[in-house]
Amino acid sequence: MVDVAIVGMGYVGVTTAATLAHIGHRVYGLDIDVGRIELLSRGKAPFYEPHLDELLARNLERMHFTTDYGEAIPRADVVFIAVGTPSLPDGRPDLRYVEEAAREIGRHLNAERFTLVINKSTVPIGSGNWVEAHIRRSFSETHGEANGRFAVASNPEFLREGSAVSDSLYPDRIVVGADDPRAREILRKLYAPLVAQDFSPPESVPRPEHVQTVPYVETDTATAELVKYAANAFLALKISFINEIAALAEKVGADIRDVARGIGLDRRIGTSFLQAGVGWGGSCFPKDTAAILATGEEYGLKMPIVAAAREVNFAQRKKVVEKLLGELKIIKGKTIGLLGLSFKPNTDDLRDAPAYDIARELLEKGAFVRAYDPVAIPRAQREWNLDIEYRKSVLDVARGADALVLVTEWKEFTELDWTEVARVMRTPVLIDGRNALPGKVVQEAGLRYIGFGVPAHFPAYERVAELR
Structure with a gap:
């Protein structure tokens, strides 16, 4: 058993804490947010993630949560830094929280034994040396010279929100630097x-x-840091690539779903992340692609492929409004319903969610916007300053609406009775922003179906979400 302290009880920190406790380690979770610590002490995660509450409750006897560095850090053999690194306006990650954590760790390290400090936060390449310098300076102010009493390593995370527990317990790989x-x-x-x-x-x-x-996978520290950025940049590229091909498919009358299947069955390409639609959002892809571009600029290196992936992705959100204009001709005064607010299913995370930009542009054009999401509405009400009418069901959103937009492919939406939805709408228009619905079934229910890179006509057979 290893005694582990984790600084930062956000998405990565909590999931890491629950996982390490489950495999037998003793874990101290640390955060300055008192409300968050109180929730965790009762075995409740401060955000929505399937199965995480159960994992916390099951392993609570090996976990302790606190707001006090002095209670957690001196007891630990290993200290994880898992605080947020949000993007600055120029794309560089904001490292103020990492710096604060490093300084506090340095003040409270146990001077009588060796401690390993691990960067779990996504940080720029070279941050291991930077974090070590802050810990060393802080340690020397409190204890004197460090003399090899600690080291800093990198251990990037590759969690997918909505399946983080499975990804933590059964990862594709573990990378340490x-x-x-x-x-x-x-x-x-x-x-x-x-x-x-x-x-x-x-x-x-x-x-x-x-x-x-x-x-x-064991590497040096800088290599491990780059692995994280490279992995997310590549996945973002795949999504933007299929969206660019989807735009061509619309022009030539091809079906992007079959194109994706046709190329994805090549093992060199793979079927995952080839789902055309409104594009990616969330806490990782937007931030990490911006950060890798900013890192390149520091060295005078242009990275046009990553830059193009970002450009294609954010244009997808505008295409939703363009498709609505093509169908309705005038948006001003029309009522548009959004199905889904979170950036992906099975999470309430709204960071860089496509729904935000879509709603904002519709409101700017004079539309009335309604929305429903199975779990993310309370968070949207707190975090979004948009004049959205939040409704309690899909039918409540659809009633009297001039169009619906599927933004997040929650299972609840993909299994709807579309006949009832069409019946209550003023204008039965549906934009499928994830190509997640059976277009032929939707059309037979009485809706005008518009996907991304999907023909207006449908064959006798219908394949849905094969590449998920």
Whole structure:
């Protein structure tokens, strides 16, 4: 067992804490938000994530949550930094929270033993040295010279919101970057149960049959930091690529779903992240692609492929409004309903959600905007300063509406009775922003169906969401 402290009880920190406790370690969760700590102490996550509350409650006896650095840090063999790194206006990540955490860790490290500090936050390449310098300076002010009493490593996360518990327990790979031999030894011990997969899986998240062991990738610190940015940039590229091809498919009358299937079955390409639609959002892709561009600029390096991926992606949101204008001709005074607010299903995360930009542009053009989301409405009411009418059901949104836009492909939306939806609308127009619906069924229900890169006519068969 390893004693672990995690600074920052946000999305990554809480999921990491629950996972490490589940595989047998003792975990101290630290955050300055008193309300968040109180929730976690009762086994409740401060955000929506399937199965996370259950994992927390099941392992609560090995977890302790606090707002006091002095209570958590001196007891830890390993300290994770998992605080937020939001984007600055120029695209660079804001590292103020990482710096504050590093300084507090340095003040409170146990001077009598070696401690490994791990960057879990997504930070620019080279941040390991920067974090180490802040810890060392703070440590020396409190304890005197460090003399090798700590080291800094990198351990990027690859969690997908909505499936974070599964991704944590059964990861595709574990990447660690460390330059100190003691750090590498501790990391191997920390992650041994995940690598060997010799822990008991929770009933609600069973171990997939194909997961026998987990690849463990050891690198130097800078390489591990770049792995994180490169992975997210590549996935963002795939989505933007298929959206660009979808625009061509609309021109030539091809079906982008079959195009995606046709290229995705090539094992060199793969079927994932080839779903055309309104594009990506969330906490990772927008921030990390901006950060990798900013890092390149620091070295005088242009990265036109990543820049183009961002340009294509954010243009997709405007295409929703363009499609509505094409159907309705005039938007001013019309009522438009949005189905889904979160940037993806199974989360209430609204960071850089396409729904925000779509709603804002519609409001600016004089439309009335209604919206429904199964879990994200309370958060939208707190975080979005937009004149949106929040409704309690799909039918409540659809009643008297001039058009609907599927923005987030929640299961509730993909299994709707579209006949009833069409019956209550003033103008039965549906923009499928995720190509997630059975277009032929929707049309037979009486709606005018408009997808992304999908022909206006449908064959006798209908395939939906094969590439999800």
